[in-house]
Amino acid sequence: MTDRGPEPTDDSRTSDDAEAPDDSALYVFAVCCSPATGVLAGLQGVAGGGPLRQMPFGELTAVVQTVRAADFTDEVWQARMSDRAELEEYARAHHQVVSAAAASCPTVPLPLATLYHDEERARQALVAETPRFRTALERTTGRSEWGVKVYAAVLPAAAADAAPRSAAVPAERSRPAPGAGLAYLERKRGLQVEREQRYEESLRLAESVDAAFHGVAAAGRRLRLHGPELAEDGRVQVLNATYLVEEDRITELDRLTRALRDTTGARIEVTGPWVPYSFVGEV
Incomplete structure (x- = not known):
């Protein structure tokens, strides 16, 4: 699992310092101005995570959830990306939390699976991004x-679009009438022109x-x-x-x-x- 925040950070975990399966990470859904108390009530967040909560940083607030780091390793997440049903489940949970926050106050949604190793790293990264969040909030508030x-x-499919079918006629009349091939090509050409127009x-x-x-x-x-x-x-x-x-x-x-x-x-x-x-x- 690596820190997948708004911008790359230098504290991403490598394979040499892999965490134990029961170690946790912080999932960040959105950044808000001042979400109302209880706005997250009744929402589960992503499956297997802890309670949703608000994490203040500076004058802004992040909507976060503690999750199992093992559920978001690069390998696990890549496999999840290829499972449409599971990916939709995570996307739906993410969207529900973001929508609840946005219904309460101006909100900047973060991308799906924005993760940090711990709360302190998340807070530092979000503080560094504060100017960008403020600009986004100014642009989208009230919109x-x-x-x-x-x-x-x-x-519509036209009869002229199909090749002329041979009818059951005597052998001496099995050949197309003179000019039939040219007429067919002209019909095809006319149909193509009409489509292009x-x-x-x-x-x-x-x-x-x-x-x-x-x-x-x-x-x-x-x-x-x-x-x-x-x-x-x-x-x-x-x-x-x-x-x-x-x-x-x-x-x-x-x-x-x-x-x-x-x-x-x-x-x-x-x-x-x-x-x-x-x-x-x-x-």
Whole structure:
């Protein structure tokens, strides 16, 4: 297990000073301004860990949990990363704690499995990162994250897209009629042109939607597009973005989404509000 904090530290454990399996580590979920008392009540945190608690450092507070170091060695964590069900369980537990803290006060979520060998090392590392935390808090306070996905219309399969099938006809009529091959190629070419035009139109639509959301957002990020295999109906995703929006502009965001759907006919999916994970690392 190594210290996996916001920034690399020089006190990471090596294989020569491996800890015993029952040694503990400190898991840090988030950094907050002033979380309310009892905000963590009823939350378990990650499996096998101790009670969730608040750890003050300077004028800020970290939400932490003591865990078994043996559960977070590099080898164990790499194996966990390949187990989707187990990884989702940890991610869900992490998100629940971060969300509870964020509901109480301005919060900077830390990455999944941010760990330190002990409380003193954690406190030193977090104090050193205080300027970055303050900048992130100033940027995200009073704002939430919203995801926006735009999908292109799928061109229906056309008969012209399939090769002409030979019919059961007499031998003397088994050959295609003159010009049949050329007509088939022209249909194929026309279908390809139509697909390309639709895709280009969808890309232009995505740009206009992105610009419109930037008009109401304090910041935005374009994310990697998902492949069509992730959509049940094979739709093509042309925009995958996330936006940081002021709380008092959420109604405006909703009106904009409905207006864009009505005027463009596009499939636009909006999710949120989320804790602004995507906007705390850009400071």
